[in-house]
Amino acid sequence: MAAFTIYPAIDIRGGKCVRLVQGDYGQETVYDERPVEVAQRWEANGASWIHLVDLDGAKEGRPINAELIGEIARSVAVPVQVGGGLRTLEDIKQLLEAGVARVILGTAAIEDRGFVETVLGKYGDRIAIGIDARNGFVATRGWLETSEVKAGVLAAELAAAGAKKFIFTDISRDGMMKGPNIEAIVQLAKVSGQTVIASGGVSSMDDIHALSKYAVDGVGGAIIGKALYTGSIDLADAVRLEAAVRS
Numbered sequence: 001m002a003a004f005t006i007y008p009a010i011d012i013r014g015g016k017c018v019r020l021v022q023g024d025y026g027q028e029t030v031y032d033e034r035p036v037e038v039a040q041r042w043e044a045n046g047a048s049w050i051h052l053v054d055l056d057g058a059k060e061g062r063p064i065n066a067e068l069i070g071e072i073a074r075s076v077a078v079p080v081q082v083g084g085g086l087r088t089l090e091d092i093k094q095l096l097e098a099g100v101a102r103v104i105l106g107t108a109a110i111e112d113r114g115f116v117e118t119v120l121g122k123y124g125d126r127i128a129i130g131i132d133a134r135n136g137f138v139a140t141r142g143w144l145e146t147s148e149v150k151a152g153v154l155a156a157e158l159a160a161a162g163a164k165k166f167i168f169t170d171i172s173r174d175g176m177m178k179g180p181n182i183e184a185i186v187q188l189a190k191v192s193g194q195t196v197i198a199s200g201g202v203s204s205m206d207d208i209h210a211l212s213k214y215a216v217d218g219v220g221g222a223i224i225g226k227a228l229y230t231g232s233i234d235l236a237d238a239v240r241l242e243a244a245v246r247s
Helices: 035-044 055-060 066-075 089-097 107-111 113-126 151-160 182-192 205-212 226-230 235-246
Strands: 005-013 016-021 024-032 050-054 080-083 102-105 127-134 137-140 145-150 165-170 195-199 219-224
Touching: 005 035, 005 055, 005 066, 005 195, 005 235, 016 035, 024 035, 035 050, 035 066, 050 055, 050 066, 066 080, 066 089, 080 127, 089 102, 089 113, 102 107, 102 113, 107 113, 107 127, 107 137, 107 151, 113 127, 113 151, 127 151, 137 151, 145 151, 151 165, 151 182, 165 182, 182 195, 182 205, 182 219, 205 219, 205 235, 219 235
Parallel strands: 005 050, 005 219, 050 080, 080 102, 102 127, 127 165, 165 195, 195 219
Antiparallel strands: 005 016, 016 024, 127 137, 137 145
Protein backbone atom coordinates (compact mmCIF):
# COMPACT_ATOMS: atom_id res chain seq x y z
CA MET A 1 0.00 0.00 0.00
CA ALA A 2 1.57 3.26 -1.14
CA ALA A 3 1.25 6.28 1.12
CA PHE A 4 0.42 9.66 -0.36
CA THR A 5 -0.24 12.55 2.01
CA ILE A 6 -1.76 15.96 1.35
CA TYR A 7 -0.04 18.78 3.25
CA PRO A 8 -1.99 22.07 3.28
CA ALA A 9 0.54 24.86 3.71
CA ILE A 10 0.57 27.86 6.00
CA ASP A 11 3.37 30.31 5.25
CA ILE A 12 3.91 32.72 8.13
CA ARG A 13 5.35 36.21 7.86
CA GLY A 14 4.85 38.89 10.45
CA GLY A 15 2.47 36.58 12.28
CA LYS A 16 0.12 36.38 9.29
CA CYS A 17 -0.71 33.69 6.75
CA VAL A 18 0.80 34.84 3.45
CA ARG A 19 2.01 33.57 0.08
CA LEU A 20 5.01 34.77 -1.90
CA VAL A 21 5.61 34.41 -5.64
CA GLN A 22 8.75 32.34 -6.35
CA GLY A 23 10.02 33.17 -2.87
CA ASP A 24 10.08 36.90 -3.61
CA TYR A 25 9.56 38.76 -0.32
CA GLY A 26 8.50 41.77 -2.37
CA GLN A 27 5.56 39.85 -3.88
CA GLU A 28 3.47 38.99 -0.87
CA THR A 29 -0.25 38.35 -0.55
CA VAL A 30 -1.80 38.20 2.91
CA TYR A 31 -4.52 35.54 2.94
CA ASP A 32 -5.41 35.51 6.62
CA GLU A 33 -4.47 37.44 9.74
CA ARG A 34 -5.03 34.37 11.98
CA PRO A 35 -2.87 31.35 11.08
CA VAL A 36 -4.16 29.33 14.05
CA GLU A 37 -7.69 29.49 12.66
CA VAL A 38 -6.41 28.53 9.20
CA ALA A 39 -4.78 25.41 10.66
CA GLN A 40 -7.98 24.50 12.47
CA ARG A 41 -9.92 24.96 9.24
CA TRP A 42 -7.59 22.64 7.33
CA GLU A 43 -7.93 20.04 10.08
CA ALA A 44 -11.72 20.34 9.98
CA ASN A 45 -11.58 19.73 6.22
CA GLY A 46 -9.80 16.43 6.75
CA ALA A 47 -6.08 17.23 6.59
CA SER A 48 -3.93 14.49 8.16
CA TRP A 49 -0.85 16.78 8.31
CA ILE A 50 -0.20 20.53 8.17
CA HIS A 51 2.88 22.14 6.64
CA LEU A 52 4.18 25.37 8.22
CA VAL A 53 6.88 27.68 6.94
CA ASP A 54 8.46 30.44 9.00
CA LEU A 55 9.26 32.84 6.15
CA ASP A 56 10.81 35.37 8.52
CA GLY A 57 12.93 32.59 9.95
CA ALA A 58 14.08 31.43 6.51
CA LYS A 59 15.29 34.93 5.76
CA GLU A 60 16.89 35.60 9.15
CA GLY A 61 18.43 32.17 9.68
CA ARG A 62 16.72 31.56 13.01
CA PRO A 63 13.12 30.88 14.10
CA ILE A 64 11.16 34.12 14.32
CA ASN A 65 7.61 32.81 14.69
CA ALA A 66 8.35 29.89 17.04
CA GLU A 67 5.79 30.96 19.63
CA LEU A 68 3.01 31.15 17.03
CA ILE A 69 4.09 27.82 15.51
CA GLY A 70 3.88 26.17 18.92
CA GLU A 71 0.42 27.65 19.37
CA ILE A 72 -0.66 26.23 16.01
CA ALA A 73 0.77 22.79 16.82
CA ARG A 74 -1.13 22.71 20.11
CA SER A 75 -4.37 23.93 18.53
CA VAL A 76 -4.79 20.94 16.19
CA ALA A 77 -4.80 17.19 16.76
CA VAL A 78 -3.03 16.36 13.50
CA PRO A 79 0.79 16.49 13.24
CA VAL A 80 2.53 19.56 11.83
CA GLN A 81 5.86 19.89 10.07
CA VAL A 82 7.84 23.12 10.10
CA GLY A 83 10.65 24.65 8.08
CA GLY A 84 12.39 28.00 7.96
CA GLY A 85 15.66 29.11 9.51
CA LEU A 86 16.44 26.02 11.57
CA ARG A 87 20.21 25.98 11.96
CA THR A 88 20.89 24.90 15.57
CA LEU A 89 20.10 21.87 17.74
CA GLU A 90 18.52 24.18 20.32
CA ASP A 91 16.08 25.66 17.78
CA ILE A 92 15.08 22.19 16.59
CA LYS A 93 14.67 20.90 20.15
CA GLN A 94 12.54 23.92 21.04
CA LEU A 95 10.09 23.30 18.19
CA LEU A 96 9.87 19.55 18.76
CA GLU A 97 9.19 20.13 22.45
CA ALA A 98 6.54 22.72 21.52
CA GLY A 99 4.54 20.01 19.78
CA VAL A 100 5.90 20.03 16.23
CA ALA A 101 6.05 16.49 14.79
CA ARG A 102 8.70 17.03 12.11
CA VAL A 103 11.17 19.79 11.29
CA ILE A 104 12.58 20.58 7.88
CA LEU A 105 16.21 21.51 7.31
CA GLY A 106 17.08 23.45 4.18
CA THR A 107 20.04 25.82 4.09
CA ALA A 108 21.83 23.82 6.80
CA ALA A 109 21.86 20.79 4.51
CA ILE A 110 24.23 22.67 2.21
CA GLU A 111 26.17 24.84 4.62
CA ASP A 112 26.74 22.53 7.58
CA ARG A 113 26.69 18.85 6.62
CA GLY A 114 28.09 17.71 9.97
CA PHE A 115 25.24 19.44 11.79
CA VAL A 116 22.64 17.76 9.57
CA GLU A 117 24.17 14.33 10.11
CA THR A 118 24.15 14.93 13.87
CA VAL A 119 20.48 15.95 13.79
CA LEU A 120 19.53 12.95 11.64
CA GLY A 121 21.29 10.67 14.08
CA LYS A 122 19.50 12.24 17.05
CA TYR A 123 15.96 12.68 15.72
CA GLY A 124 15.67 10.29 12.75
CA ASP A 125 12.23 10.37 11.12
CA ARG A 126 11.36 13.66 12.81
CA ILE A 127 13.73 15.37 10.38
CA ALA A 128 12.96 16.07 6.72
CA ILE A 129 15.34 17.66 4.26
CA GLY A 130 13.99 20.51 2.17
CA ILE A 131 15.63 20.71 -1.23
CA ASP A 132 14.67 23.87 -3.10
CA ALA A 133 16.10 24.00 -6.60
CA ARG A 134 16.59 26.69 -9.19
CA ASN A 135 17.52 25.22 -12.60
CA GLY A 136 18.51 22.01 -10.86
CA PHE A 137 20.82 23.64 -8.31
CA VAL A 138 20.00 23.95 -4.61
CA ALA A 139 18.93 27.39 -3.39
CA THR A 140 19.51 28.49 0.20
CA ARG A 141 18.74 31.27 2.69
CA GLY A 142 15.06 31.67 1.89
CA TRP A 143 15.86 31.20 -1.82
CA LEU A 144 17.93 34.36 -1.82
CA GLU A 145 21.10 32.47 -2.82
CA THR A 146 21.81 29.60 -5.24
CA SER A 147 24.55 27.07 -4.53
CA GLU A 148 26.66 25.04 -6.96
CA VAL A 149 25.28 21.76 -5.62
CA LYS A 150 22.90 19.71 -7.76
CA ALA A 151 19.65 18.63 -6.09
CA GLY A 152 20.08 14.95 -6.95
CA VAL A 153 23.63 14.82 -5.61
CA LEU A 154 22.58 16.38 -2.31
CA ALA A 155 19.63 13.99 -1.95
CA ALA A 156 21.76 10.91 -2.58
CA GLU A 157 24.42 12.02 -0.10
CA LEU A 158 21.93 12.86 2.64
CA ALA A 159 19.98 9.64 2.09
CA ALA A 160 23.26 7.81 2.71
CA ALA A 161 23.57 9.83 5.93
CA GLY A 162 20.14 8.67 7.13
CA ALA A 163 17.58 11.08 5.64
CA LYS A 164 14.27 9.33 5.02
CA LYS A 165 12.11 12.22 3.76
CA PHE A 166 12.77 15.01 1.32
CA ILE A 167 10.61 17.97 0.34
CA PHE A 168 11.40 19.14 -3.17
CA THR A 169 10.48 22.54 -4.55
CA ASP A 170 11.19 23.76 -8.05
CA ILE A 171 11.34 27.48 -7.33
CA SER A 172 10.33 28.40 -10.88
CA ARG A 173 6.95 26.73 -10.26
CA ASP A 174 6.26 28.07 -6.77
CA GLY A 175 3.22 30.33 -6.54
CA MET A 176 2.87 30.34 -10.34
CA MET A 177 -0.05 27.87 -10.53
CA LYS A 178 1.64 26.10 -13.45
CA GLY A 179 1.90 22.62 -11.99
CA PRO A 180 4.78 20.83 -10.27
CA ASN A 181 7.96 19.60 -11.94
CA ILE A 182 6.92 15.94 -11.80
CA GLU A 183 9.92 14.65 -13.74
CA ALA A 184 12.36 16.23 -11.28
CA ILE A 185 10.36 15.02 -8.27
CA VAL A 186 10.27 11.41 -9.46
CA GLN A 187 13.95 11.53 -10.39
CA LEU A 188 14.85 12.74 -6.90
CA ALA A 189 12.86 9.87 -5.35
CA LYS A 190 14.71 7.37 -7.53
CA VAL A 191 18.16 8.86 -6.94
CA SER A 192 17.70 9.04 -3.17
CA GLY A 193 15.71 5.83 -2.75
CA GLN A 194 13.60 7.67 -0.18
CA THR A 195 10.27 9.47 0.09
CA VAL A 196 9.94 12.81 -1.72
CA ILE A 197 7.10 15.22 -0.99
CA ALA A 198 6.25 17.53 -3.87
CA SER A 199 6.07 21.27 -3.29
CA GLY A 200 5.67 24.26 -5.58
CA GLY A 201 3.18 24.71 -8.36
CA VAL A 202 0.51 22.20 -7.28
CA SER A 203 -2.48 24.06 -8.64
CA SER A 204 -5.21 21.58 -9.61
CA MET A 205 -6.65 18.17 -8.81
CA ASP A 206 -5.08 17.00 -12.07
CA ASP A 207 -1.65 17.85 -10.60
CA ILE A 208 -2.41 15.81 -7.49
CA HIS A 209 -3.69 12.88 -9.56
CA ALA A 210 -0.55 12.98 -11.68
CA LEU A 211 1.74 13.01 -8.63
CA SER A 212 -0.18 10.26 -6.84
CA LYS A 213 0.50 7.86 -9.72
CA TYR A 214 4.14 7.87 -8.62
CA ALA A 215 3.42 6.99 -4.99
CA VAL A 216 4.87 3.52 -5.63
CA ASP A 217 8.08 5.21 -6.82
CA GLY A 218 8.50 7.16 -3.60
CA VAL A 219 6.48 10.32 -4.25
CA GLY A 220 4.95 10.51 -0.79
CA GLY A 221 2.61 13.46 -1.05
CA ALA A 222 2.03 17.04 -2.08
CA ILE A 223 2.20 20.36 -0.30
CA ILE A 224 -0.60 22.65 -1.44
CA GLY A 225 -0.45 26.37 -0.79
CA LYS A 226 -1.80 29.08 -3.04
CA ALA A 227 -4.31 26.78 -4.77
CA LEU A 228 -6.16 26.24 -1.49
CA TYR A 229 -6.37 29.96 -0.79
CA THR A 230 -7.61 30.84 -4.28
CA GLY A 231 -10.06 27.94 -4.37
CA SER A 232 -8.40 26.16 -7.29
CA ILE A 233 -8.21 23.04 -5.12
CA ASP A 234 -10.79 22.03 -2.53
CA LEU A 235 -8.99 20.37 0.37
CA ALA A 236 -11.80 17.88 0.95
CA ASP A 237 -11.42 16.64 -2.65
CA ALA A 238 -7.65 16.31 -2.23
CA VAL A 239 -8.10 14.38 1.03
CA ARG A 240 -10.49 11.95 -0.68
CA LEU A 241 -7.82 11.27 -3.30
CA GLU A 242 -5.26 10.74 -0.53
CA ALA A 243 -7.55 8.10 1.01
CA ALA A 244 -8.06 6.41 -2.38
CA VAL A 245 -4.31 6.09 -2.93
CA ARG A 246 -3.82 4.59 0.52
CA SER A 247 -6.48 1.97 -0.14
